Amino acid sequence: MRYALTLLIALTALFSASLTGCKDKGNDAGGGGADEIRVGVFLSLSGANADFGKTTKNGIDLAVEEINEAGGINGKKLVIIAKDTRSKPEEAQTVAKQLASQDKVAVAIGSVESGQSIKAAPVFQEAGIPMVSPSSTNPDVTKQGDRIFRVCYLDDFQGQACAAFAYKDLGFRKAALIYAQDDDYSKGLAQYFREAFKGMGGSIVEEAPFQGDVSEFKDQVSKIAAAGPDVIFAPVYYAKIGLIARDFRKQGVTVPLVGGDGWESPQLIQLAGETLEGSYFGYHYDPDDQDAKVQGYLKAYSAKFGSDPNSLSALGYDAVYAVKLAIELGGGSSADQITEGLRKIKDFKGVTGTFSIDENRNAKKSITMLKIGGSNLSKVKVIKPEDLK
Amino acid sequence: MVPVASVDFTSQLLQYFANGVAKGSTYALMAVGYTLVYGVLQLINFAHAEVYMLGSHFAYYQAKWGGYLPDEPGAKPESVPILLVGAFIAIAMLACAAVGMLIERVAYRPLRNAGRLAPLITAIGVSLFLQYGGQVVFGTEPKLFPTFVETEVFEIGSVKIPNTNLLIVVTTFVLMLGLTLFVSKTRPGAAMRACSHDMRTAKLMGINVNATISLTFAIGSALAAVAGVLVAMDQPAITPLMGVRIGLKAFVAAVVGGIGSIPGAALGGLVLGVSESVVGGLWDTNYAEAVAFVFLIVVLLLKPSGLLGKATREKV
Known part of the structure; x- marks a missing residue:
């Protein structure tokens, strides 16, 4: 019994050492190594609202896959670090702290529920990391700080x-x-x-x-x-x-x-x-829109997931492309450059409509x-x- | 599309009363479980609420494996034949009875002589274990409960009573009556009462105390299973945490009714349910629970042993 315990402790120590080792590699201020951009995602992947998180995550994954297959952004690949908020606002705050301090993400995407976004936003604001909410509609979300953005209506x-x-x-x-x-x-x-x-x-x-x-x-x-x-x-x-x-x-x-x-x-x-x-x-969007972008998205989504997309997945998809555009407009993938880039977004053409980020970091869109x-x-x-x- | 006609005050009050009786019946059915165990062991079995949760899940999985839930989202669930519903409920009751006895055997019996605090802590432990274990095993998302009965609404005057609510009230009444008869007229019932009065003397009289306690847990847990299924039929979304709220309320109902007393549990449940509904309906649904609980505090201040509790039964 005692031997087993000693072995267990030794293994745990070894395991955690190897974990910290991994983490150190990607620890530079830019939120990722030379060839990657770390994107934190926090969503309700389980719990009462799990469908929100799952459908949004599908949209995010689809966009990231497309971008990385096309060679990434300026040669850098997007790496998603997804955390489950278990449908709870307090949990959103906890995982936001993990994303900001342990995972050192360059930008965060989340959440669907406004209650969660309002709790997580101050964490990212304080850490100097921009946050893009795909679908939190409560006006208070973007009032949490000047690095908090959204791509949906209010x-x-x-x-x-x-x-x-x-x-x-x-x-x-x-x-x-x-x-x-x-x-x-x-x-x-x-x-x-x-x-x-x-x-x-x-x-x-x-x-x-x-x-x-x-x-x-x-x-x-x-x-x-x-x-x-x-x-x-x-x-x-x-x-x-x-x-x-x-x-x-x-x-x-x-x-x-x-x-x-x-x-x-x-x-x-x-x-x-x-x-x-x-x-x-x-x-959040009009699936009957005959626009090539919308129809292309519908086809790509159905092909990848075998189910019909909904507007939450479309917003997740648009949030990733908004981040991509922000990196291009801001001239780099550091947290500050992405924040600057997000502020500059004008007439962005997404699946959920064409929109600009206004001075309050919100989007004006149709319902x-x-x-x-x-x-x-x-x-x-x-x-x-x-x-x- | 026809607008509902405005209704007068009396019919409104009656409607809230009917709602409250339906709600209160489920509290009562659960409260009996707390009160039975407390009567015999002076233990608050916090895991009781989780047995209720397991009851609805056992029924759910039987129906699911029986093919009564559609695989693809959007499809309408098939109605389960009435005989099969009976079988599902019976099996859920047996399974919960077994779980209840197991909990007693594992978490309470070894601590029977360890004072009252230790088993209380293990009770909370078992409760949390089942809540979070349930989330691991069943998942955290609400599950659509299969259609055990098609909804029908009975109208008495302007008061509307869905058949699911009627079923809750009637079942609770029948089970409570059966339980009262069982405890007062049968030999195992007499053994339960004897254990409740004085466990050591009961043992000296040749009563198998362990078996009697197991039986107490089995009965309480089977009733919790029925409550779980009845509530799931009325509110067809079940989760591993569904027991928390009703468990708390049923416990309060048991205390208000006079813990240890079976008619007290029934009365306590009904009083709590009706006061919640009437306060919510006539004043503000937001604060219904707060006001209902203030009312219960007043009841306890005036009668600390509960509505039907005997002040003399407190053992030192």
Whole structure:
């Protein structure tokens, strides 16, 4: 027994020594050796929102593979160091610290959930590492520091767009809200919808927030049912909307639900059964776009992963190409050069649309409203930022 | 697309009451497990919530391996025939009973004479082990629970009660009644009561104490399995951490009802469920739990032994 223990300790020591040895090699300030650029990725690869991380990671992997096969950027290959945030904001902060101090990445890409991005951003800001969020829509994300960027639209726009869609296109006047009080994304989006919908002349007849990891929404549903709304805005993530929709239909509430980009998941319809039939949600790009870039991406993705891409994977894909462009514009692959390059991005043509990085390090983009019918999603309307002026 | 008609206050209140009874029944079914074990061993079996989680997972995997879950995402799960549902639940109950007895054998029995703190710590240990072990074995993503019954909604006046909720209430009532009869009328039930009163004397009277304690864990765990499946039928997404919240609430329900008392567990569960729903419905869903728990604190301040607890039964 004692021998076994000694052996174990010796092995552990040897193993950790070899690990540190490896790490030292790539430890120069540029975030990578002479022939590589280290890109940190932090996403929910497991846990309640695992689909967010998995689909985004697919998009990132596809872009990195394309870039490296074409010879890299100025001869340097992109190396992805991916960390799992397990769908938890605190965990995002922990892995951000690892990426910044141990892995010495030159740039970070992540996360989908705004709550995670808000927690991780100060870590990268302090370490002087630029962070690009592919799909965190809460306005507070890029307010965390001048090295924090994003390539997606913001929730003030998304909330307004959903409100305008419900009010003008669907013709509803009485809305009810159900959202997660303790989630930055959900609470923020509900707030922007509320303001915009009231501003147009509609009324919010009931609000039923919830807190914590609940899976049962009977009382929220009864409360909303009693108020008799003609549309329900539910800015929650995909794992919850299925349960929420089921509870609504169980109490005979058949009005359509409207949600944001958080509904997006390959499992959405399976989790909700038929209960989301006739409901709508926001999407980051228009898959019917006949543009060669979009169609090329759709083909390459299906060929590599054997499944249809969604807009989160498209944003992951665009985030990598935005980093590539930033390296070219900034004149190098150090953290500072990439930050400078990201600030200079103008009229970047991505799969999810053409956009520029503005002075607040955000992107202005269109939202595509999709309708759920049977097992299909169909495009109903594309809303551009200028439409809401 | 038809807007729901606004409903009057009384029907609203009744709706919240119905919601609360359904919720409270699951708390009650779980609370019995805490109360049975506490009655016999004065031990809070924190791993009970994880047995509940295992119950729903055992049923899930039976249905999955039976081919009742579609492989490709987007496809609608097939409805499971009712006889098979019964079989799945029965097997899940047996499996959980076995797990419960195993937990007692491994984590509590060796510490039976080690005071009350040591087994409490192992209970927390087993609970955490199963939570995180569950994440390793089952994965952390929520799993869609197969369709055991097609949803139907009954309407009584303007109050809407889904069949899954009705099933929860009826099953809980029947099981609680059966359990009360078992404990009060049968010989093993008498043995359980004897152990609960005085374990040493019970032993001297020729009662097999170890077997009786195993039986207590088996019954509590089987009931937790039923609760796990019933809740999963109503809220068809299961995760390895699904027991944490309901476990805490059921434990509170057991204490409020008077820990050690079976009718107390039922009452405590219902009181907690109904007060949550009514507070949430009439005031704010955000703070429903906070207010419900304040209410429970008041109950305990006024009656420290719980609603149906006997103050005299406290042993030193």
